[in-house]
């Protein structure tokens with residue numbers, strides 16, 4: 001039975017594929033922030049992928065199969081929260097579309113969608129978090145990842161909490177809301193176009209004077225970090241959650257600069 | 259127009275390497291984007307106008323037969339003629355017949371994407387007519403023998419220097435170097451043509467069912483001269499451009515100019531209703547409207563009906579970072595950018611257009627600015643779905659997706675595979691924490707490092723941590 005949300009809500013942490021494989025630190029930062037926001041965190045081990053790769057590649061059947069799995073694993077929680085606008089938008093926005101007209105699954109998909117949140121919007125909009133107990137010495141610029149921004153309306157939330165981090169100065173780059181060129185499989189299907197888009201991005205990052213790049217989606221961060229490092233840039237890259245949890249230590253995503 | 263969409267990849271790589279294209283595109287697009295943002299910010303009801311425009315278009319599309327009949331009756335009552343063209347070929351032959359019947363020699367043209375769609379210029383020139391594009395952008399690309407690369411700024415891919423060269427070659431020297439000089443020169447050259455023209459062909463931004471009027475909006479006034487000075491005026495338009503009343507046009511005019519060029523209104527908004535009446539001082543002797551279907555009715559009532567709301571403002575391509583990187587020609591047909599990536603596969607077929615729905619990150623910026631709220635990313639995704647169903651998507655991808663699904667449906671296997679990958683990739687990353695070259699992933703690592711995993715997966719670490 002779900003516990004009463006008024007008490008300590010039970011949150012199922014959605015471990016996104018990229019976070020799980022490339023950067024567990026973001027997962028632990030997510031858990032820490034959720035606990036600070038008064039939640040009990042569980043990480044179901046039966047979870048895999050939200051199905052977006054299938055959905056975006058036209059394989060709607062595969063997307064549905066994985067969506068059913070996610071629904072079954074997570075529907076018992078009070079909330080489902082993950083550190084990615086992209087994956088959480090799949091659960092929140094796309095699942096109900098995938099099951100349109102399906103009398104059995106549509107209600108379940110809609111129920112799950114209603115309690116699914118991207119981490120930052122959950123912390124601020126649902127849990128009312130306004131401050132964090134973290135410090136970060138640096139000048140950071142924030143990249144608005146597309147799904148989070150346009151499907152979930154995430155723009156003010158990360159900036160609000162980042163503004164509360166001790167020592168951190170937030171500076172806006174130009175075109176912060178323009179796609180970095182990652183786009184899932186797009187970046188390997190059209191590598192030349194993708195790299196040009198990344199170049200536009202890294203130029204804006206450099207021009208902002210920031211020494212740190214932050215964002216809410218690991219796919220985009222891996223992409224921009226990969227390009228920054230290839231260009232020999234010293235800019236460090238972290239997921240917003242890592243900074244907010246006080247866990248942005250070390251060299252960041254993409255490792256040491258040259 | 260020939261479809262070169264199958265060469266999308268090659269053409270996009272060539273475009274990326276063209277510094278003049280980068281310069282030309284960068285400047286004008288930035289102007290459009292910034293001016294739009296400024297004006298939209300200054301109009302508090304803009305978002306509401308978008309809703310109204312979407313709803314009104316939906317209403318018209320749901321009742322298209324009714325409005326088309328009303329429109330035809332109104333045009334006829336005003337002394338004009340409506341011609342129905344099922345496809346491009348019919349449209350061309352209707353227009354060729356009119357030109358032949360009235361003994362035309364010179365034909366002036368205002369900007370019309372439908373005339374590009376039906377390949378009109380080639381057909382007219384093949385019959386020996388002199389065809390003069392009067393929109394400055396269209397005129398430039400006519401001189402360059404190129405198709406448009408943008409639906410409202412056809413020559414957006416040209417720098418000022420390139421235009422200088424083209425004009426010098428066509429008009430003789432001395433070479434003009436400022437924009438003002440270039441515009442003046444084009445005006446002088448074109449001025450004579452309007453008076454020589456037997457037939458003037460324009461597009462139609464809006465067709466008003468109530469009055470039978472066609473409306474064009476331009477910034478140069480060239481459309482007005484094209485349609486009033488020729489003996490015969492022919493309007494080419496898609497059947498979906500109908501609006502019920504003149505009152506409704508006002509709504510669309512408010513969002514069109516803001517979305518397109520970032521102006522409150524375009525400089526000229528011109529209505530034409532039928533031919534010259536006895537007491538009129540000017541106007542054509544004959545007035546024809548060629549209504550082109552060319553695949554549109556097939557979109558009605560289906561998943562792609564939303565696309566028929568398009569008012570051809572170009573905002574989606576102005577805001578598309580892929581279009582911004584490669585320009586319009588790589589898309590390989592008349593309509594580029596996001597709206598073209600939806601329309602082209604529907605108009606010319608899925609087989610020749612594989613890349614168009616795929617060369618998109620689904621970032622949604624196009625939808626966020628579309629004045630009639632067309633869900634472009636969703637439609638592109640739907641086209642990918644159709645490609646999947648029709649077996650058009652590459653074998654390699656199908657196999658990879660099959661394997662991915664097999665593993666992702668088995669949580670135990672999935673966790674195992676991830677643990678393995680985390681270790682292997684960490685090993686490849688060595689001490690730098692990133693991978694500079696990865697076998698089988700050259701498409702990533704040719705231009706970007708790949709940040710390496712930390713060695714263990716999150717689920718693995720979490721489980722280890724939570725064990726008592």
Ligand code: SF4
Nearest residue numbers: 568569571572574628
């Ligand atoms: S799809 Fe929307 S934004 Fe693009 S041209 Fe059409 S109306 Fe304008």
